[in-house]
Amino acid sequence: MKIEEAIKQKKFNNSQERAWINLIYTYNQLSGKLEELFKRFDLTHQQYNVLRILRGKHPESACCGAIKEVMLDKNPDLTRLCDRLLSKGLVDRFVNEENRRQVNVGITEKGLKLLEEMEPIMKENSKIAENLTEEEANTLSDLLDKLRG
Known part of the structure; x- marks a missing residue:
């Protein structure tokens, strides 16, 4: 699902803002799933x-x-x-x-x-990354490295 659909926002000021909001939204989605998992183990x-x-x-x-x-x-x-x-x-x-x-x-x-x-x-949970090809996963990692400067 595209970020525009997920948060019901049609316009962004620019591509960088769209990417930033997408990153935050995705982080929150993944983080929430992990928190539920850790809670089951009292961690x-x-x-x-x-x-x-x-x-x-x-x-x-x-x-x-x-x-x-x-x-x-x-x-x-x-x-x-x-x-x-x-x-x-x-x-x-x-x-x-x-x-x-x-x-x-x-x-x-x-x-x-x-x-x-x-x-x-944890292995089952990490399968979400299988939506990405090897090349896409490497590109995403490189882009995240670049964001951290």
Whole structure:
């Protein structure tokens, strides 16, 4: 469905405005679907992102700075985020023995099992991108890279 039909707006000031509104609308559509999915697992998208990062480091742990550096959302309160994951038993937190001022976080077996349970659903959810050809997907990625400057 074209953006004009989706938001019932026939005219835009220019193509850039149309693209911008289309991007925001599409983000909200996709984000809403993901939020529903994460809610089923009592997670937020930021918590899921932290768990995925920690699974990639497993069996090693990571300091909060290293986690924040690679997060998709650069503005979370990582301490509070980790507190919530810790209370759910999905991560462990401990003082780095080499640098006692640094706190490390590692994923637990429970966290790994949760990600494993979510994996087929996440793969199914990502099939929305199959509407794009390989070339279109690369073009879209290149254009999004260009937008971020």
